[in-house]
Amino acid sequence: MAQKTSIPKGTRDFSSTEVAQRNYIFNVIKQSFEKYGFQPIETPSFENSSTLMGKYGEEGDRLIFKILNSGDYLAKADEVSLKEKNSNALTKSISEKALRYDLTVPFARYVVQHRNEIEFPFKRYQMQPVWRADRPQKGRFREFYQCDADVVGSTSLWQEVEFVQLYDDIFTKLGLKETIIKLNNRKILSGIAEVIGASDKLIDFTVALDKLDKIGKEGVVKEMLGKGITEEAIKKVEPLLELQGNNQSMLAELKVILKDSDQGLQGVSELEFVIDKINELELNTSNLKLDVTLARGLNYYTGAIFEVEAAQVKMGSIGGGGRYDDLTGIFGLKNMSGIGISFGLDRIYLVLEELGLFKKVELPKPKVLFINFGENEALYCLKTIKKLRENEVKSELYPDKAKLKKQMNYANKRDIDYVVLVGESELKEQNFTLKNMKSGEQITCSYEEMLKTVKNS
Amino acid sequence: MAQKTSIPKGTRDFSSTEVAQRNYIFNVIKQSFEKYGFQPIETPSFENSSTLMGKYGEEGDRLIFKILNSGDYLAKADEVSLKEKNSNALTKSISEKALRYDLTVPFARYVVQHRNEIEFPFKRYQMQPVWRADRPQKGRFREFYQCDADVVGSTSLWQEVEFVQLYDDIFTKLGLKETIIKLNNRKILSGIAEVIGASDKLIDFTVALDKLDKIGKEGVVKEMLGKGITEEAIKKVEPLLELQGNNQSMLAELKVILKDSDQGLQGVSELEFVIDKINELELNTSNLKLDVTLARGLNYYTGAIFEVEAAQVKMGSIGGGGRYDDLTGIFGLKNMSGIGISFGLDRIYLVLEELGLFKKVELPKPKVLFINFGENEALYCLKTIKKLRENEVKSELYPDKAKLKKQMNYANKRDIDYVVLVGESELKEQNFTLKNMKSGEQITCSYEEMLKTVKNS
Numbered sequence: 001m002a003q004k005t006s007i008p009k010g011t012r013d014f015s016s017t018e019v020a021q022r023n024y025i026f027n028v029i030k031q032s033f034e035k036y037g038f039q040p041i042e043t044p045s046f047e048n049s050s051t052l053m054g055k056y057g058e059e060g061d062r063l064i065f066k067i068l069n070s071g072d073y074l075a076k077a078d079e080v081s082l083k084e085k086n087s088n089a090l091t092k093s094i095s096e097k098a099l100r101y102d103l104t105v106p107f108a109r110y111v112v113q114h115r116n117e118i119e120f121p122f123k124r125y126q127m128q129p130v131w132r133a134d135r136p137q138k139g140r141f142r143e144f145y146q147c148d149a150d151v152v153g154s155t156s157l158w159q160e161v162e163f164v165q166l167y168d169d170i171f172t173k174l175g176l177k178e179t180i181i182k183l184n185n186r187k188i189l190s191g192i193a194e195v196i197g198a199s200d201k202l203i204d205f206t207v208a209l210d211k212l213d214k215i216g217k218e219g220v221v222k223e224m225l226g227k228g229i230t231e232e233a234i235k236k237v238e239p240l241l242e243l244q245g246n247n248q249s250m251l252a253e254l255k256v257i258l259k260d261s262d263q264g265l266q267g268v269s270e271l272e273f274v275i276d277k278i279n280e281l282e283l284n285t286s287n288l289k290l291d292v293t294l295a296r297g298l299n300y301y302t303g304a305i306f307e308v309e310a311a312q313v314k315m316g317s318i319g320g321g322g323r324y325d326d327l328t329g330i331f332g333l334k335n336m337s338g339i340g341i342s343f344g345l346d347r348i349y350l351v352l353e354e355l356g357l358f359k360k361v362e363l364p365k366p367k368v369l370f371i372n373f374g375e376n377e378a379l380y381c382l383k384t385i386k387k388l389r390e391n392e393v394k395s396e397l398y399p400d401k402a403k404l405k406k407q408m409n410y411a412n413k414r415d416i417d418y419v420v421l422v423g424e425s426e427l428k429e430q431n432f433t434l435k436n437m438k439s440g441e442q443i444t445c446s447y448e449e450m451l452k453t454v455k456n457s
Numbered sequence: 458m459a460q461k462t463s464i465p466k467g468t469r470d471f472s473s474t475e476v477a478q479r480n481y482i483f484n485v486i487k488q489s490f491e492k493y494g495f496q497p498i499e500t501p502s503f504e505n506s507s508t509l510m511g512k513y514g515e516e517g518d519r520l521i522f523k524i525l526n527s528g529d530y531l532a533k534a535d536e537v538s539l540k541e542k543n544s545n546a547l548t549k550s551i552s553e554k555a556l557r558y559d560l561t562v563p564f565a566r567y568v569v570q571h572r573n574e575i576e577f578p579f580k581r582y583q584m585q586p587v588w589r590a591d592r593p594q595k596g597r598f599r600e601f602y603q604c605d606a607d608v609v610g611s612t613s614l615w616q617e618v619e620f621v622q623l624y625d626d627i628f629t630k631l632g633l634k635e636t637i638i639k640l641n642n643r644k645i646l647s648g649i650a651e652v653i654g655a656s657d658k659l660i661d662f663t664v665a666l667d668k669l670d671k672i673g674k675e676g677v678v679k680e681m682l683g684k685g686i687t688e689e690a691i692k693k694v695e696p697l698l699e700l701q702g703n704n705q706s707m708l709a710e711l712k713v714i715l716k717d718s719d720q721g722l723q724g725v726s727e728l729e730f731v732i733d734k735i736n737e738l739e740l741n742t743s744n745l746k747l748d749v750t751l752a753r754g755l756n757y758y759t760g761a762i763f764e765v766e767a768a769q770v771k772m773g774s775i776g777g778g779g780r781y782d783d784l785t786g787i788f789g790l791k792n793m794s795g796i797g798i799s800f801g802l803d804r805i806y807l808v809l810e811e812l813g814l815f816k817k818v819e820l821p822k823p824k825v826l827f828i829n830f831g832e833n834e835a836l837y838c839l840k841t842i843k844k845l846r847e848n849e850v851k852s853e854l855y856p857d858k859a860k861l862k863k864q865m866n867y868a869n870k871r872d873i874d875y876v877v878l879v880g881e882s883e884l885k886e887q888n889f890t891l892k893n894m895k896s897g898e899q900i901t902c903s904y905e906e907m908l909k910t911v912k913n914s
Contacts, residue, residue: 003507005570005788008554011501013567015574016581019497035846037823037853040476044468044600045502045556045586046522050460065503066525068552070590074544082539087531095525097465099502110470113462117472119870121856124473129502133527143501156856158835165843280836281843331462366494378615379737386622386738389492396494399578399613413576 010134010142016364022145022349024361025174026127029147029343032170036162038125038149043106045129046097053098055105055330063132066095099131103148104327104340111152112331120153127345139315139347148321150340152328157270160304160323161277163341167308167319168286174348175357178311179286184294185271186301186322188254191264192240192292195257196233203295205229209240210293217241240292247275247290254292270303287311300324306341310351318347368395368418368454369411371404377422384420384432384447393454411437418454467591467599473821479602479806481818482631483584486604486800489627493619495582495606500563502586503554510555512562512787520589523552556588560605561784561797568609569788577610584802596772596804605778607797609785614727617761617780618734620798624765624776625743627800632814635768636743641751642728643758643779645711648721649697649749652714653690660752662686666697667750674698697749704732704747711749727760744768757781763798767808775804825852825875825911826868828861834879841877841889841904850911868894875911 007013014022030040046067053061069076073094081090100106103126111118127147134140149166151159164181171179189206193199204227208220215223220241224234239257243250251272258264271290278288294305303323310318321341328336352358368388370381381397388395398407411419421433432450435442436457445453464470471479487497503524510518526533530551538547557563560583568575584604591597606623608616621638628636646663650656661684665677672680677698681691696714700707708729715721728747735745751762760780767775778798785793809815825845827838838854845852855864868876878890889907892899893914902910 003788005508005566006505007501007566007570008503008505011503013501013571014499015571016496016498019499023497034821035849035851037826037851039473039821040480041473042471042476044464044470045588046465046468046600048463048465051462062527065527067556068523068525068548070519070522072544074542074547077542085531085534087529090531091525099524109462109464113464114470114472119867121867123853131502143503151856154856156829158829158839158854158856161839162854169846277836277839281839331460364491364496372613372615379734382615382618382734382738389626392492394492394494396580397615397619399608399611399615410576410578 008142010136010140012141012143020363021352021358021361022345024358025345025348025352026145026147028173029170029345030125030127032166032173033125033147033149035169036123036149036166038123041107041110041124041126042128043100043103043110043126046099047106047109049092049096049098051109052101052105056101060101063134064101065099065131065133066091067097067099069094069096100128101132102130103128103146103342104150107148107150107340108327109331111336112328112333115333121151122153123149123151125149139350141346145345147343147345148340150338152336152338155337157273158277159339160270160274161281163306163321163339164274164278164286164288165281165283167306167341168283170343171286171308172284174352175355176310176312176351177285180309180311181286181288182291182294182307182309183271183274183288184291184305185267186303186305187263187267187270188258188292189267189295191258191261191267192237194261194263195236196229198229198233201227201229201233205237206293206295212241212293243292247288250290250292251275274304296320296322300327302326304339313351313354315347315351317344318351319343363415365414366394366396366416367457368393368420369407369414369416370395370397370420370422371407372398372401373421373423374401377424377427380427381420381422384422387447388451388454391451391455393451417457420450465599467593467597469598469600477821478809478815478818479802481815482802482805482809483602483604485630486627486802487582487584489623489630490582490604490606492626493580493606493623495580498564498567498581498583499585500557500560500567500583503556504563504566506549506553506555508566509558509562513558517558520591521558522556522588522590523548524554524556526551526553557585558589559587560585560603560799561607564605564607564797565784566788568793569785569790572790578608579610580606580608582606596807598803602802604800604802605797607795609793609795612794614730615734616796617727617731618738620763620778620796621731621735621743621745622738622740624763624798625740628743628765629741631805631809632812633767633769633808634742637766637768638743638745639748639751639764639766640728640731640745641748641762642724643760643762644720644724644727645715645749646724646752648715648718648724649694651718651720652693653686655686655690658684658686663750663752669698669750700749704745707747707749708732731761753777753779757784759783761796770808770811772804772808774801775808776800820872822871823851823853823873824914825850825877826864826871826873827852827854827877827879828864829855829858830878830880831858834881834884837884838877838879841879844904845908845911848908848912850908874914877907 052064078090078093129143129145131143167181193202208223212220221234239253243253254268294307296305301322302325305322306320307317308319323339325337327338372378385395417437419435419437426432431444431446433444434450509521535547535550586600586602588600624638650659665680669677678691696710700710711725751764753762758779759782762779763777764774765776780796782794784795829835842852874894876892876894883889888901888903890901891907
């Protein structure tokens with residue numbers, strides 16, 4: 001009769017230590033979000049399938065978890081798909097709801113649905129789990145959290161500036177050093193496409209360019225030629241392959257390379273604004289780095305593109321985002337420019353763990369355990385515990401009159417700081433024997449002394 | 458092309474005010490849980506279907522949301538069920554995962570799966586959403602939160618006592634008055650069944666008994682007779698129909714009624730322990746009330762049964778729980794007694810809202826808005842904002858150089874306390890014009906004065 005106990009692959013149980021450490025990250029992010037004027041919203045775990053499907057490309061549609069309709073779902077199933085055993089075509093008729101795939105599309109839906117209650121520019125943040133039927137691997141799960149902050153309803157570049165500061169603030173607070181905030185602009189990429197005279201080759205171009213570090217200039221040129229980019233085009237953008245130095249000098253070179261593209265120059269000027277202002281405002285611990293190879297998968301970015309990497313640990317992107325000009329258009333609200341960034345909670349967790357940055361996180365455990373010597377003693381203890389709890393001291397009574405050794409062992413295993421022993425004599429004298437589990441020191445004291453001792457430790 | 462925006466029925470979007478108010482409740486519950494020595498865990502949103510199915514009865518199975526397998530799920534679909542269009546039979550072969558229906562079964566699975574890492578008695582709490590394909594109505598949703606605290610690995614009745622205190626603590630902190638904590642014991646119900654000589658009539662009996670207030674003694678007797686309970690049996694338990702007075706006198710009467718049932722007397726003695734100890738320890742604002750009609754749907758309770766109702770608002774149960782002796786048995790871990798209680802976040806929310814108890818909740822909004830008069834002024838503002846944020850003052854720059862009226866309007870709509878105006882003159886003098894939006898008062902001041910003013914308000 002006993003069932004095997006396991007959980008679906010790509011999902012996780014979290015122990016109390018893990019919950020506390022994760023909540024620590026959530027709280028740092030949340031506090032900074034609110035300090036920057038963002039307000040929280042929450043959306044349902046599942047949306048109507050029509051809200052999600054078609055928003056993430058074919059691959060995305062495939063990775064969305066669909067919820068089977070309740071009841072006799074086959075009664076309304078599409079006959080043809082059933083007969084042909086066409087899973088893909090059948091889904092629509094037996095599943096109306098799907099689990100959230102990211103926070104951005106539900107946010108767009110939220111903005112449109114609640115537009116009359118919202119004050120624009122609308123600065124919202126959202127920290128909720130999302131689900132993807134992806135192949136699990138290190139740092140990639142089927143259930144994971146996203147923490148997003150977005151502003152919609154303004155095209156101001158000050159927001160790009162503020163998001164760079166926000167990244168820096170949060171990663172600084174978490175104890176990371178030299179975090180790399182990569183910055184690019186979609187208009188730079190469009191400009192490059194214009195210059196090489198082939199916008200359909202843009203992705204091939206950036207993919208090849210991205211390998212510069214690994215395969216060198218020659219390798220990159222070879223790959224580009226292989227992808228059908230003409231020698232002439234490559235020549236025009238050759239300086240991109242030698243782009244180096246600081247952000248300022250790269251900007252100067254970009255101006256030359258993109259001199260014939262209005263789009264491209266617009267991109268340069270937007271990047272310049274953000275980089276200049278950040279230079280003026282100064283970052284705490286992060287480095288803002290112009291990276292013209294940064295494209296990110298999402299097609300809806302129209303301006304700035306962000307991606308963040310930890311410098312001390314190889315973990316891939318721990319954050320990303322960008323500006324989009326028409327996120328809500330699909331839901332009928334046009335001309336609503338926005339920009340947003342996302343924090344990958346689960347990867348940040350792995351980075352902090354690897355760097356040992358959870359040391360200061362307070363673990364949820366009682367501070368005081370009262371040993372249970374029997375009914376009368378226990379009642380006396382519980383009266384005391386009630387007072388301690390009123391004074392915000394986490395404390396508990398061992399529930400059973402078990403052997404002392406067993407109870408002390410429990411206190412040790414749970415790493416509890418103090419144990420209180422109340423036997424016949426303490427009961428008579430109305431006092432307490434308080435044992436410091438770290439030092440082993442044991443004193444007999446009044447309630448007031450005990451409260452003072454455990455409060456101050 | 459524009460899509461309709463809506464969310465699945467029984468689900469909700471939460472505005473930032475609602476999120477803040479809900480988090481306030483979560484925090485009160487969480488802090489009390491931890492003060493009582495409970496540790497948080499979290500489990501995945503979906504479990505293997507085999508973990509959940511068959512644990513909540515037929516009705517429960519029907520209400521569990523099933524997740525469609527990814528990819529070509531029809532390839533492995535059961536042929537016979539497909540041909541017969543038997544939805545119920547097909548599900549198993551096209552869906553392997555299902556959304557969490559409650560927190561108790563995943564908790565049992567967790568305890569068994571992690572039993573070697575756990576220190577028993579294990580006091581855990583868990584606050585996560587659950588999903589049920591129930592018919593939505595007031596206070597009943599398809600996605601809602603449960604907040605559970607359980608102890609497994611001990612049969613001590615002190616835990617029953619602590620859970621009553623915990624209910625009282627939390628509802629007191631939330632500002633509720635005279636909350637009714639109903640208490641019963643499954644053994645009392647078994648005893649009654651024994652006495653009336655028909656354990657299969659127990660549910661009919663308690664359902665009828667529960668209507669005493671509405672239909673009176675005669676009505677109850679009539680209903681019992683109608684359900685096939687003999688006149689002789691009714692005679693034996695007739696005193697139950699006249700049970701009144703305080704807990705103590707009810708206990709005395711129960712002892713007489715159940716004198717021939719060992720189980721029943723055991724139940725009375727357990728109730729007596731809890732009631733006596735609570736009398737000694739005293740509750741803050743709640744009332745503990747013995748209620749022999751309390752059965753609750755869940756079949757796994759074996760000892761104490763709890764149910765909580767708000768006294769000031771009609772909302773049904775806002776909490777419940779009880780002792781179970783074999784929760785983990787189904788997963789292969791025998792003899793693991795436990796007891797747990799649950800808080801219904803969504804109903805508690807409705808109760809607090811109706812009573813206007815959210816007044817003290819701090820809403821997530823910036824304290825200071827800096828008006829944007831152009832690039833130079835904005836940069837100066839952002840430098841100041843950076844310093845304010847380092848001092849934990851929530852502040853933001855209006856992103857666009859919009860008309861002053863529009864920016865002031867935004868500050869008003871978002872109920873922001875202070876507006877800072879930096880124009881040419883302030884820029885020259887390196888000072889600030891600070892406007893208190895409540896009083897309308899406006900002063901010109903240094904950074905230090907501004908910080909002091911907004912910090913102290």
